[in-house]
Amino acid sequence: MRADAARNLARILDAARDVFAERGSEASVAEIAARAGVGTATIYRRFPTKEDLLAALFEQAVARLAVDAAEAAEAKDVGRALRGFMQRAAAAHMADRSYCECAETNVKLRPEVQARFDELIGNVDRLLTRAKEAGEVRADVNAFDVPILLMGVAQAGALLEERVPGAWKRYLDIVLDGLRPQAARPLSRRPLTARDLRPRA
Amino acid sequence: MRADAARNLARILDAARDVFAERGSEASVAEIAARAGVGTATIYRRFPTKEDLLAALFEQAVARLAVDAAEAAEAKDVGRALRGFMQRAAAAHMADRSYCECAETNVKLRPEVQARFDELIGNVDRLLTRAKEAGEVRADVNAFDVPILLMGVAQAGALLEERVPGAWKRYLDIVLDGLRPQAARPLSRRPLTARDLRPRA
Amino acid sequence: MRADAARNLARILDAARDVFAERGSEASVAEIAARAGVGTATIYRRFPTKEDLLAALFEQAVARLAVDAAEAAEAKDVGRALRGFMQRAAAAHMADRSYCECAETNVKLRPEVQARFDELIGNVDRLLTRAKEAGEVRADVNAFDVPILLMGVAQAGALLEERVPGAWKRYLDIVLDGLRPQAARPLSRRPLTARDLRPRA
Amino acid sequence: MRADAARNLARILDAARDVFAERGSEASVAEIAARAGVGTATIYRRFPTKEDLLAALFEQAVARLAVDAAEAAEAKDVGRALRGFMQRAAAAHMADRSYCECAETNVKLRPEVQARFDELIGNVDRLLTRAKEAGEVRADVNAFDVPILLMGVAQAGALLEERVPGAWKRYLDIVLDGLRPQAARPLSRRPLTARDLRPRA
DNA sequence: GATGAATGAGAATTCATTCAT
DNA sequence: GATGAATGAATTCTCATTCAT
Secondary structure, eight states: OHHHHHHHHHHHHHHHHHHHHHHOTTSOHHHHHHHHTSOHHHHHHHOSSHHHHHHHHHHHHHHHHHHHHHHHHHOSSHHHHHHHHHHHHHHHHHHOHHHHHHHHSGGGGSHHHHHHHHHHHHHHHHHHHHHHHTTSSOTTOOTTHHHHHHHHHHHHHHHHHTTSTTTHHHHHHHHHHHTSGGGOOOOSSOOOOHHHHSTTO | OHHHHHHHHHHHHHHHHHHHHHHOTTSOHHHHHHHHTSOHHHHHHHOSSHHHHHHHHHHHHHHHHHHHHHHHHHOSSHHHHHHHHHHHHHHHHHHOHHHHHHHHSGGGGSHHHHHHHHHHHHHHHHHHHHHHHTTSSOTTOOTTHHHHHHHHHHHHHHHHHTTSTTTHHHHHHHHHHHHSGGGOOOOSSOOOOHHHHSTTO | OHHHHHHHHHHHHHHHHHHHHHHOTTSOHHHHHHHHTSOHHHHHHHOSSHHHHHHHHHHHHHHHHHHHHHHHHHOSSHHHHHHHHHHHHHHHHHHOHHHHHHHHSGGGGSHHHHHHHHHHHHHHHHHHHHHHHTTSSOTTOOTTHHHHHHHHHHHHHHHHHTTSTTTHHHHHHHHHHHHSGGGOOOOSSOOOOHHHHSTTO | OHHHHHHHHHHHHHHHHHHHHHHOTTSOHHHHHHHHTSOHHHHHHHOSSHHHHHHHHHHHHHHHHHHHHHHHHHOSSHHHHHHHHHHHHHHHHHHOHHHHHHHHSGGGGSHHHHHHHHHHHHHHHHHHHHHHHTTSSOTTOOTTHHHHHHHHHHHHHHHHHTTSTTTHHHHHHHHHHHHSGGGOOOOSSOOOOHHHHSTTO
């Protein structure tokens, strides 16, 4: 039954992704089970807690961002690559209502999520370093700023998405301009460090 | 009994403001009633629905922003006034967990809220127009962009507030720099119009 | 609605007493609600937790024992009074399947239950002291031994009750004989003290 | 495969013994399977029902008591032997949280358990007869009383075990004194007979 | 007019048992 | 013969809203 089990797991993850994306993280496990065509207990076999399920999906999402950032960091035109990365990332945030909700909760403190997040930060750091060297990005921002700003763009965009689909792109543009050196004024607050985002820090 | 009733209403609104600010819009009506020292039914007499209560508070909050924007629009140093307004507004967003939640729901579509929002937009428009004339703000943004951007800053800041209090100020700085003409690139999306935010539009 | 509420509370307590007595403490709140003719939420309004409900009933039961012990302590024939008290107490244990279950759990650690238990112990102590003076009870037992022994008799009796109703009386007789001085051998363990039964002791 | 199957059965029984002893009869089959290193279905192949598994273990436990009683019945110092048997038996009850729970349910009515129980009763009867002849035990008790009293001691002891380990020994002492002739008063209930404990009797 | 008691609908989670591989 | 995946039924608890006093 390895095959069937794997298929069921995939159906659960797919269903959960869809349902959480549509309804947010408060969607009920029953709805996911119904969409996946399994009983709720089947979900609880794989994921002892609803939060575990959310964490698994969130981890995957962060991992996808990390991969994308890694590719962007290698691109020839680094300014273009940075913008492309942030556009794709923001679009991914927008497509999943639960993404930002997970980032708000302690889901983000789970070690497996932290590991992916560290990868993401590392890759973004490489991307950003090159972008600074190319004069595309102001010197006083760091990799931690990027996911924060993306979250803000996505949340603001979510307010409008139903009525003005894609409006978030406008706000991403403004934020990207804010990252350019040309308009930079001194920032009133220090950049974040890894310590700031660690549990109990 | 007019006096008692009015006092009760005030206590309800105060309690609801506190509770929703602390716990978010999912706080229970019972908790608000307890904090206000009234029965739950007393709340339901004034506000047929929990959402009606949220809307009343949201309306007040938007009204306060409108007043602040009006004052800012008259200030001598318009650049400084804009930044000051946005800092106070973002701080207000941060202080009330329910604020952004209301903006996400259809609370924002209620006519009384719309009226306040129109005032806010009008005042921000005056502020922004002067700021553009002073060369402080790029020409391609409009008043609708401001509350959107504030919401994004506040939501991003909320992610960090517990661990890095005040971090939102850093992100507001970046957004403010993004609004300056110096780094402006063409925006990929048109600005919003009043029609975009009307019900059924 | 004071009257109705009080009536409902009484019905809840009566129903809970019956259901827990019959089915034990694992009976479902739903069954109690059904028997009481109320919704489950009504029960949760009065008793935030199922355990709170159990504790309230347990407290009442201990209180009844305490009253009975107080009366017994005043009786003329102290030996007869002791036996009478223990018979009635054991009968009460037998009539309520949840009684011993509560004594096993941390329900017994609740302060309100502790207070009743302290009363019980105090009254039993008076009863026992007089019984010792009258030569009816061995000197090396104390008041804490009494509820323990009663529990044992009741639990043993419960095994038989369905098939041999009242068999517990036989075992109570044997225990009562064990408390008499005539057959006393040194006890291998020290008596309990109040400290032993306190939380964290 | 005979060997593997036998090994699995042994592992299941060992694991079940441990788990039920620690957690009581409400421990989940899944936990036992995990501890045994087998799948749950393997358990269900051997034991169609969780209760069948409990019964098998209970049968073994009763059998061990029967053996111990047989040895005690042959001992030179019969009073000492009786006390020793009851101490060991009570200790065994204490060490297995599920033991008394099984005795409470209809597990005890299964024929295989009955057979073991009959052995136990027979051996205890021999032990008791000799003890009566030696003047160590009152004449009006019989073998059926012994397991009942042990159960009572164990259940009472269980209430205290966590806080006052070994306290049960004190209560066993009292019960043993109650079995001595010196303090015997007439018992208010007749002794049990084999018929009382038969199914449907 | 105010109160707070009552409730129905639903949420997460658990577990003995069955079934497909 | 063994496995572990699947599940239905049950359980505790929550909350917005209505209703009787």
